[in-house]
Amino acid sequence: MSSEVASAIARAMELDTNSSDVEKNPPPDIPLMPIGQAADMGHASDGTPLFDPRVFDSYEFVRNPYPYYKILRDHYPVFHDTLHNCYWVTRYDDITTGYFDDEGFNTIPKGSSSGVLGNTQLELSGIEHKRRRNLYGQHLVGQALKARLPSIERLAEEMIESFDARDDGSVIKNDDGTRTVELGKAFANEFPIRVVCEVLGFPKEARGQFYYWYNSMMSGLGGSDTHRQGLEARQDLEDYLEPIVQERRKQPTFLHDDDGKVIGKDIISKLCEEKIDGDYLSTEEITSNVALIVGGGGETTRGAIMNMWYLLLQHPAQFAQVMADEALWDNAFHETLRHSTPIGGQPRHNTYDVELHGVRIPAGSLVQMVDFSANHDERIFKDPEVFDIHRQDLYSGKILRSGYRKEGRCSHMAFGVGPHLCPGAWISHQEAVLGSKILAKHLKDPKINVARMKKDIDETSLVPIGLMSVRELWIDYQAG
Numbered sequence: 001m002s003s004e005v006a007s008a009i010a011r012a013m014e015l016d017t018n019s020s021d022v023e024k025n026p027p028p029d030i031p032l033m034p035i036g037q038a039a040d041m042g043h044a045s046d047g048t049p050l051f052d053p054r055v056f057d058s059y060e061f062v063r064n065p066y067p068y069y070k071i072l073r074d075h076y077p078v079f080h081d082t083l084h085n086c087y088w089v090t091r092y093d094d095i096t097t098g099y100f101d102d103e104g105f106n107t108i109p110k111g112s113s114s115g116v117l118g119n120t121q122l123e124l125s126g127i128e129h130k131r132r133r134n135l136y137g138q139h140l141v142g143q144a145l146k147a148r149l150p151s152i153e154r155l156a157e158e159m160i161e162s163f164d165a166r167d168d169g170s171v172i173k174n175d176d177g178t179r180t181v182e183l184g185k186a187f188a189n190e191f192p193i194r195v196v197c198e199v200l201g202f203p204k205e206a207r208g209q210f211y212y213w214y215n216s217m218m219s220g221l222g223g224s225d226t227h228r229q230g231l232e233a234r235q236d237l238e239d240y241l242e243p244i245v246q247e248r249r250k251q252p253t254f255l256h257d258d259d260g261k262v263i264g265k266d267i268i269s270k271l272c273e274e275k276i277d278g279d280y281l282s283t284e285e286i287t288s289n290v291a292l293i294v295g296g297g298g299e300t301t302r303g304a305i306m307n308m309w310y311l312l313l314q315h316p317a318q319f320a321q322v323m324a325d326e327a328l329w330d331n332a333f334h335e336t337l338r339h340s341t342p343i344g345g346q347p348r349h350n351t352y353d354v355e356l357h358g359v360r361i362p363a364g365s366l367v368q369m370v371d372f373s374a375n376h377d378e379r380i381f382k383d384p385e386v387f388d389i390h391r392q393d394l395y396s397g398k399i400l401r402s403g404y405r406k407e408g409r410c411s412h413m414a415f416g417v418g419p420h421l422c423p424g425a426w427i428s429h430q431e432a433v434l435g436s437k438i439l440a441k442h443l444k445d446p447k448i449n450v451a452r453m454k455k456d457i458d459e460t461s462l463v464p465i466g467l468m469s470v471r472e473l474w475i476d477y478q479a480g
């Protein structure tokens with residue numbers, strides 16, 4: 001799987017699918033190491049560490065990638081990987097330059113998402129990309145987003161306040177009156193999908209079905225065994241949308257704020273009236289946009305919420321500071337995305353021959369821009385492995401469309417930069433922060449239930465986030 005957000009999500013899913021295989025069958029020469037230490041892959045005669053690309057396929061790399069990225073950044077900032085037939089670019093400055101250069105490093109030939117998501121702006125560069133990107137972007141930012149914040153809060157409250165009523169095993173009422181919740185199943189997996197469904201103007205009664213389509217499409221991106229299920233889900237979604245599209249072409253529907261005032265047309269209605277090169281979008285194109293918005297906004301925001309709570313609860317002093325000053329949720333969100341982003345990077349193809357750090361990349365090569373590594377580049381972020389919501393080198397202000405350096409600080413690379421900068425960055429930020437504020441009010445004195453969590457190789461420590469977002473997070477709390 002490879003293709004922008006789709007590819008990134010898919011890569012996460014791929015890793016998810018494959019990690020259990022590699023866990024069972026680690027490549028023989030790559031041992032599992034203490035976190036932060038790389039396995040010895042040999043040295044050149046001048047002492048330079050060698051790099052074995054088989055490490056990319058190992059479970060060791062999934063759980064402990066950062067010391068390997070450091071070797072790449074320090075010694076092979078452009079690594080020609082002949083095993084996977086691509087070039088890995090790992091330094092922050094090179095990656096940001098590449099992302100801004102949409103002409104030199106284009107996003108065109110990706111393909112494997114096409115069957116599931118369909119043709120989307122992710123697959124396009126230049127003016128073609130720009131035309132599609134402007135179709136609905138305004139719904140996810142600025143005044144339209146501001147007007148929708150109360151609805152986002154309402155959706156979070158609805159889910160959180162009904163924790164005790166859940167009967168799916170995700171909330172346990174303990175004998176001593178305390179509770180234990182699995183945050184993913186009870187909240188984070190579904191909350192971002194509910195938010196996006198509302199902005200799309202997706203009928204509420206089909207929400208459960210939509211969640212099934214979403215899951216099937218996401219796993220369909222991740223591997224050949226689930227690809228067929230993804231394709232079928234996408235077709236079902238298109239069939240479902242067909243009459244809705246016909247209806248809304250004649251009669252658009254609107255989003256309202258909580259006082260009933262019209263904010264604007266919902267995204268599906270907006271897509272129905274948009275034209276590209278003089279033609280209305282077909283249902284197929286509208287379905288692709290819907291799939292992309294939900295695909296781009298579900299797994300990613302889920303991962304951000306899960307990782308943020310996992311990291312904060314493992315840093316109780318910082319968690320206490322956030323509890324004492326709600327404004328710090330913004331810092332926690334951005335530092336989480338720097339420390340453990342849910343999206344690891346983006347593939348690009350270079351349009352021309354490029355020479356970078358002495359490596360010639362022939363035109364048309366697959367170039368993997370590794371956001372994970374940019375976020376841990378010590379040339380930009382001091383002690384990058386440390387989770388610190390107060391770090392002075394990370395820009396945590398208003399997300400910038402046009403740049404990534406402000407006031408002497410750099411932004412994390414989790415939303416990308418340049419023309420493909422995530423259009424959902426603003427809404428996902430609000431979802432994660434508003435949702436967390438409400439969670440924090442409900443979950444009194446929260447602590448990770450270590451006994452229920454997956455352990456690392458020492459069978460005691462919690463498994464590190466590594467390349468995977470946290471999938472299950474069990475939290476004990478006092479009911480409010």
Ligand code: HEM
Pocket residue numbers: 004005099107121122133140196292293294296297298300301304341342343346413414415416417419420421422423424425427428
């Ligand atoms: C923490 C949450 C999120 C993360 C980490 C994230 C990450 C990203 C990244 C890295 C890209 C850039 C892809 C590239 O450079 O090629 C991107 C693009 C995109 N994201 Fe997000 N995203 C998040 C949330 C969302 C949400 C909530 C939505 C929708 C509501 C969304 C919709 C999209 C779309 C449509 C694109 C394609 C933009 C384009 O190609 O022009 N994302 N996202």
